[in-house]
Amino acid sequence: MSTDKIVGRNPVMEALKSGREIDKILIAKGTEGGSLIKIIGKAKDRGIPIQYVERQKLNEISESNAHQGIIATVAAYEYSDLEDILDRAKQRGKDPFILILDEIMDPHNLGSIMRTADAVGVDGIIIPKRRSVGLTATVAKSSAGAIEYVPVAKVSNIAQTIDRIKEKGIWVAGADMSGAKEHYNTDLNGPLALVIGNEGQGISRLIKEKCDFLVKLPMAGQVSSLNASVAAAVLMYEVFRQRSTADN
Structure with missing residues (x-):
């Protein structure tokens, strides 16, 4: 570093x-x-x-x-590129599992997301060049070492990157309260890219339109949304659970 x-x-x-x-x-x-x-x-x-x-x-x-x-x-650490992330999934002999972060600004959130991503076997994370926190020393510290193991690609255009990912046969799911089904009632098996939105605004309109489908996290309390890193962790572990069940 x-x-x-x-x-x-x-x-x-x-x-x-x-x-x-x-x-x-x-x-x-x-x-x-x-x-x-x-x-x-x-x-x-x-x-x-x-x-x-x-x-x-x-x-x-x-x-x-x-x-x-x-x-x-x-950057406190070197970035990867999209092809590196896709190759990593291929080398592991499993369906790709990619995380796309749409304008995450808080370095503690990014670090926490990376920590969970490592735990569940995410192949890599994609962030935009603009309006997003990068791989800073604070992110590295918050990741508790996960920054060493989870590749991060920084791209100029998230929407175009989603198009490239779709061309590879990967489904794109967005986390949004307007989703038709709850995360646990949605099939998240197979090649998947999961989109997590900005801490305040969520997923931008254009990126939401690019998603193949949206999933929602049910909320029973008075607060209308979860912290971005918490929402990402819940969804990542649901993907992990479904894949583990399918393999057994």
Whole structure:
């Protein structure tokens, strides 16, 4: 594991030149000129998100004022790609079981999801490049070591990735309260990709439309939804239960 932030103009530029995986670049509002223009241009060429923030935020992240108005957040671990995840399932000699996370923002949620994913044999996790937490040091710690064993692919477009997954003969199920059946009344055997939505908004409309079917978790209390990592754990274990039953 390496640092999850790069501070200062020259270090960020060198990271861009080297092809280092960068989640996003934070730039202080009102910062202009010189090397910053080149950094922004190179970042845009690579499709790296740029976010303009107050200088105080950079002070807090860098723990000093020596950031020169720019900080890049980087992956604490290397990402895989979709083909790696599909090959992993093939090598295991079982139906693929993939998790797609639609804009999960909380690093503790992602870490917790990874921990459960490892426990139930998920072949890999797919996250979007934008509006999603990446593989930070906090995620690594929250995963309790699972980050070493669960591949994570970061993709530019979740909707297009779902289309690719479907072409491989994998069914796509979304977790949503509008689902026709409860998770335990739905057949979750066979090649499957499970979609978990954002902590606040759930699965986006477009991604929901891309799903082959939706499943819901029954709720008897006053709170209308579960924490994203809890909902993911319940659904992952239902897939695990059904597969285990089918194998016996």
